[in-house]
Amino acid sequence: MSWDVVVVGGGSAGCALAGRLTEDPRRRVLLLEAGTAVSDAAAFSPDVRDVASLAAADPDGPHTWDVGVELLPGKHTRVGRGRLLGGSSAVNGANHLRATRADLDAWPGWSYEATLPYYIRGERDLDVRGPLHGDRGPVPVVRPAGELRAPVTERFLAAAARVGVPAEPDKNGDQPPGAGLVPGNVRRGVRVNAAMAYVLPHLARENLAVRGDVTVARVLLVGDRAVGVECADGERIEAGEVVLAAGSVCTPQLLALSGVGPPDALHTAGLPVRHELRGVGRGYGDHPSVYLAFPDPGDGLHPEAPGAQAVVHLDAGDDPAGDLEILLFARPFAPDGPCHLMCALQAPESRGVMGFASGPGEPPRLEHRYLVSGHDRARMRQVVRRAGEMLAVGGLALDPTRGSDDRALDAWITAHLTTSAHLCSTAKLGPASDPDAVVDPELRVHGLRGLRVVDTSVLPTVPRRGPAATALMLGERAADLIAGTVAEAPAHPA
Template sequence: MAGSSADVVIVGGGSCGAVLAARLSTDPDRRVLLLDAGDGYVAAEGIPPRLLDLGVLPVGEGEPATWRYDGHLTDARRVPVMRGFGLGGSGAVNGGYFVRATRADLAAWDSDLWTYDAALPYFCRSETDLDHRGPRHGDSGPIPVHRDPPDRRHPISAAFHDAALDAGFPAEPDKNDSAAAGIGPVPLNARDGVRVNTALAYLLPVRSRHNLEIRGHTRVLRVLLDGDRAVGVQVERAGTVETIPAGTVVLCSGGVGSPLLLMRSGIGPADELRGVGIAPLHELSGVGRGFSDHPEIAVPYRYRDGAMHRPGTPVLQVCLNVGDEYELRPYTASFTDLVAGSPAMPPQLGVALMNPASRGEITLDPADPQGLPRVRYRYLELETDRRSARHGLDLALDLLAAPQLRALAQPLDVDRTDDWISAHLGTSQHLSGSCRMGPDPDAGAVVDERCRVHGLEGLAVVDTSVIPRVPSRGPHATAVMLAERAAELL
């Protein structure tokens, strides 16, 4: 694409940005420029094998496909949080879980544009379901969706599945076609053990389009405003700062990256921006505020008969959803085996709270506003969440005591106190709602139902930051649907 301006500049080539760039560039008269701070691969052959292997999590220390920040889960609990860096974003480094938001999740968006029935065609458009057919599944979309069959399950996956059934939980053979919950196989965005992220599925097949340009290793410093209109972005590439004019700017930098970029551009809570030395240009009090995520408690155990690591096995093959409250995740290996460079740690059963009441905030560091953010999750601050955590732990321990699992696994030093739970607390890394969608900016909404930033022309946000409340299932499939739908609405 000739020149340095574009009709649409998309900031971030992750799970949403890659979809938008592919869909918006189908119009040959629309010039689309995708900017990403990480690698801009030219072909699938250029993607490192570790990013394709569904049996590992490439999120270890020093991994160039990730960036990390300190997550303040509680006042006492701080953990490193890894996010994807480069084309494909976090979808290039996660476990491949590809489960849709439920009807109730989408009803919480409170928009006729985003009901489950309105969203269903876009869920279907995104996928080719290799296991299920029918009007509620796609058969020609870019993302292959696969579930490991029973004869390929890890012993822990198989035992957990059977134990949950014996405990009275219903079978849920298709987690992408049910408003209910239960035990069943996890839909994976994968084919033949290959993790298929959105860059691989959507972007690389069309990157030769004359009206689409992908620039890697390009850091966007701020969105440029002319009054109440976005007119471009300022970027740094190879040590040079330049300005790129744009008709429309769409931020797809993720639940942390998009609010950071807005605040660094003078868009956000005015008093807080002044406090870190940034002139407020457009006040939006909700930027970075009120996000939600899924707290996860790691219940450790040891294998009774030695190691069970099976290289190439998906990280998660089955899971148990208990209403919209809990998701129990029997991981198929220790994170020592899944994440290169990790210290020795036992295997674990994850207990995630899928409808937490806690809400967090993202702020700039006053000492270095251009550096790493401060991300406070405020997990388990409320008694309702602490009570849910205790109940979820009870469910996990009951299942581990079932005959099928007791033959394979022995829990390690588990008690039911709040202190123990806090010490074993992590995050699912599903951060949503930091630029949430809604009609009223005075009530904290940042974008309207069409993903346009309130009060500014030519600026939109399309990623999990706009989802008003973290879905009661992992958000990857919902993020892809969001981008599919937003490509039309924009």
């Protein structure tokens, strides 16, 4: 059987794309997911549904790819990325923050104005109304309020104001960076993942088929045209168009397994070279971060409340869009443990490189090369110091960084360094004149026909806010790109 479109990866972008594409009953779409595919939202396990739990992201758990990452030479960690229908949106923090205008305006051929209609179309914002917000989309968006807002959240926001951080009351409202509540894709304590929003309500559509437990091994190429995919068990599936939506780790790996990538890296992995594209898996970005712990004030937190409640975005000095983030986790990660401020660098200069695995279903090796630049190290010190100041001013703990000179603080940061798990740009979009671009602004792989990438791989840089909402926006907009009906931006206040 042949399909009009085969979407590889039922994650954030893949679900949004498949849901939107099949609104046209003439288009037949097959969505393939390597992990389990439930057919009913209630069938997701409690840790996947419960927004208060981060347990589903355990790299040893049943819902994840276990991705090894080298943060700095010799310093390793593991990231659990979603491997189930819903993808990483089913295991993540459910923080639903749009990229900033500065991020979007820097994407070749894209812009804030071009993406706004798709952020709006995807959401049903239950708190904020107005021309910048949607009220009919499939993704509910709420901010912690009433009994779901922790008392420590108020103290955090008050501390931010006392150290001079301006308020940013609507984090998705195109406002200057500041302090505000975290919008979340949540409804009554349930993490509303992309499958719940975009796919499961539409399983009755005759033109939509969803298959779980199918790992795609490579794209089938005839000459310069993609004609389908081959699965790990040898099954071949024909398609008019193949869309890779396997996420920023597995999509470049799939391109490599298909012979598409930088020749030296393909040779190293023992893979044939079918089509040279030097940007695959190279020059990617992610947010380096560290956690500052502080004693749980013991105010109590409603069991349905999200852990990440409020966030500060700051300009370190030369980035008015805000290149630093301080995110309050009001719920301890472990019983009787401390609460945390996550301090992150949102516009890092450091760029990573991927080493490909030679077999399907095996994750590649990731070298993030964090903090190689002095500018990145200086900004990390700054965000930790600002967070420490806020803790001290908020009476939450003594500033643990006070008195630390740069050298001592660098050592502390290196020892505590981790990643926000926001990997992007492993198959970035750009014009054909950019030798590092992998897809064009319509998300078609350069030099090949019938093959697109629609996931966070294509973002030219990691956005200054978490990429989850942007992954959904990509799926939304890609559906219109494929249909040839890209929406115009509505008039709205600048």
